[in-house]
Amino acid sequence: xxxxxxxxxxxxxxxxxxxxxxxxxxxxxxxxxxxxxxxxxxxxxxxxxxxxxxxxxxxxxxxxxxxxxxxxxxxxxxxxxxxxxxxxxxxxxxxxxxxxxxxxxxxxxxxxxxxxxxxxxxxxxxxxxxxxxxxxxxxxxxxxxxxxxxxxxxxxxxxxxxxxxxxxxxxxxxxxxxxxxxxxxxxxxxxxxxxxxxxxxxxxxxxxxxxxxxxxxxxxxxxxxxxxxxxxxxxxxxxxxxxxxxxxxxxxxxxxxxxxxxxxxxxxxxxxxxxxxxxxxxxxxxxxxxxxxxxxxxxxxxxxxxxxxxxxxxxxxxxxxxxxxx
Numbered sequence: 094x095x096x097x098x099x100x101x102x103x104x105x106x107x108x109x110x111x112x113x114x115x116x117x118x119x120x121x122x123x124x125x126x127x128x129x130x131x132x133x134x135x136x137x138x139x140x141x142x143x144x145x146x147x148x149x150x151x152x153x154x155x156x157x158x159x160x161x162x163x164x165x166x167x168x169x170x171x172x173x174x175x176x177x178x179x180x181x182x183x184x185x186x187x188x189x190x191x192x193x194x195x196x197x198x199x200x201x202x203x204x205x206x207x208x209x210x211x212x213x214x215x216x217x218x219x220x221x222x223x224x225x226x227x228x229x230x231x232x233x234x235x236x237x238x239x240x241x242x243x244x245x246x247x248x249x250x251x252x253x254x255x256x257x258x259x260x261x262x263x264x265x266x267x268x269x270x271x272x273x274x275x276x277x278x279x280x281x282x283x284x285x286x287x288x289x290x291x292x293x294x295x296x297x298x299x300x301x302x303x304x305x306x307x308x309x310x311x312x313x314x315x316x317x318x319x320x321x322x323x324x325x326x327x328x329x330x331x332x333x334x335x336x337x338x339x340x341x342x343x344x345x346x347x348x349x350x351x352x353x354x355x356x357x358x359x360x361x362x363x364x365x366x367x368x369x370x371x372x373x374x375x376x377x378x379x380x381x382x383x384x385x386x387x388x389x390x391x392x393x394x395x396x397x398x399x400x401x402x403x404x405x406x407x408x409x410x411x412x413x414x415x416x417x418x419x
Contacts, residue, residue, distance in 0.1 A: 096399040097199055097208040098127060099192035101140040104212045107185035109177055110169060114345060114382040115214060115227040122384040123211050126392045135399060136205065140192035140212055142184070143235065147194050150238035151231050151265050156222045160186070160229055172224045186214055186229040193236035193377050197330065200373040201244040207363070207374035207398045209335075211391070215379040217259030217334045218284060226257065226284060232377050233334045234265040237272055240330050247271060250328035252319060253278070254311075254358055255336020255379045256346030258287030258299070262334065267293045273326045275319040277302060277311060279339070279346050298322045304347035308354040311339070315358060323365050330373045331366040333359070337381030337390035345382050352386075356393040356403040363401065374398065 104120040127135070148157045163170050164183035171177050189212040196208035210232070217233060218226025233251045240246040250273035251266070253259040258278040263286065266272040273296050278287050280301035287299045300314035323331075337355060339348040359376075366374045376398065381387035397403060 094399060094401055095136065095205040096395070097136050097138055097196065097205040098395070099138050099140045099196060099208065099210045099212065100124065100127070101188040101192070101212055103181055103185040103188045106181035107214060108179040108181065113177070118384060119381065119387060120211070120213050122388040123378065123391050126388050126395070127211065129392070132395060132399070135395065138195070140188040140210070141195050142187045143190035143194060143230070147235055147239060148190060148230055150242060151221065151234040152219070153222050156224070160224060176224050176227055176229070178229070182214070182229070185212070188212055189214065189216065190230045190232045190235050193232040193375065194239045196375040197236050197240045198243070200330070200375060201240065206372045208376065209395055209398060210375070210377040212378060215336070216377065217253055217255060217262050217336070217379050218257070219261040220264040228261060231261045231265060233332050234262050236332055236375055236377070237330070241271070246329040248273065248326055248328050249330045249332065250275065250323055250326060251332045251334055252276070252323065252362055253334035253336065253379070254339060254355070255334055256339040256343065256348055257283055257336070257380060259334055260284045260286040263291065263293070263297055266296060270294045270296050272296060273323065273328060274298070275323060276300065277314045277319065279304060279348050282346065302348055305349065307341070307349035308351060311348070311350055311354055312357065315361060320361055320365065324368070327369045328365070329370050330375065331362050331370055333362060333374065333376040334379045335376045335394060336379030337387050340381065340383060340386035340390055342383040342386035343381065345380070352389045352393045353403065355390045356397045359394050359397040360401070360403060363397070
């Protein structure tokens, strides 16, 4: 199985004010995982810059122009109380969106089975006309429409397991029956959307969880709501909004998932992609604000993409092999 990882140094230059949870240390933790010896088989690519035309696939021209106009040459520019730009933020956001579209190109051209876009800032809160929740552009939605425009993908799915509901992706997909959005998230919690009753045109599937819920409830939500709906939809591409702030250690949520839960969800989504989408999966990094929880979760997520099995299964197989050799 071939896995691509997209990165760019601009993610290390997108500055936020002291104490802001969406900080440079996040991507440093992710990049430290990518340097581990067992990921040497992962192919690395530098993320290109998204074009304005690609941004406008998911966002209004006014939104795109506003973000470009507000980009500061120095200091900080606040788009809202939580969402801030510094001198290199626009470049980082363009590279994050460009990574997602390049990953789509790679999986549709057969250059890789799947891809992980390890960049920041996140994107799933960015609506068609609004930046919010640390997000400037919605790279998952941009990638979905890019797949339709460039490769005639008839049905594209975004599945989101961030602790926060991806209101932006839901907003952008709301009236488009050929775009699927499925989300597990804590509720109530920022941004306040994500109720089961929010269904769009029958293409939105929300499975809210309560504070304190853990792997059992998360897997039940996937098995009873997200996966059956996704299988019925039959996507030509599966995009994962891979937020890891539902981890038990994370300070911005109160769910109690572990690394193994993220590995399990990744593998279940890969199975759907194998059935309907020739295995095509593109994963984009969203949240995750505890550095240890983020690093461990990215590690098992990437291992699942690369090997098609969980890290615990790989370790068990290696132990069995060692016992056989003995």
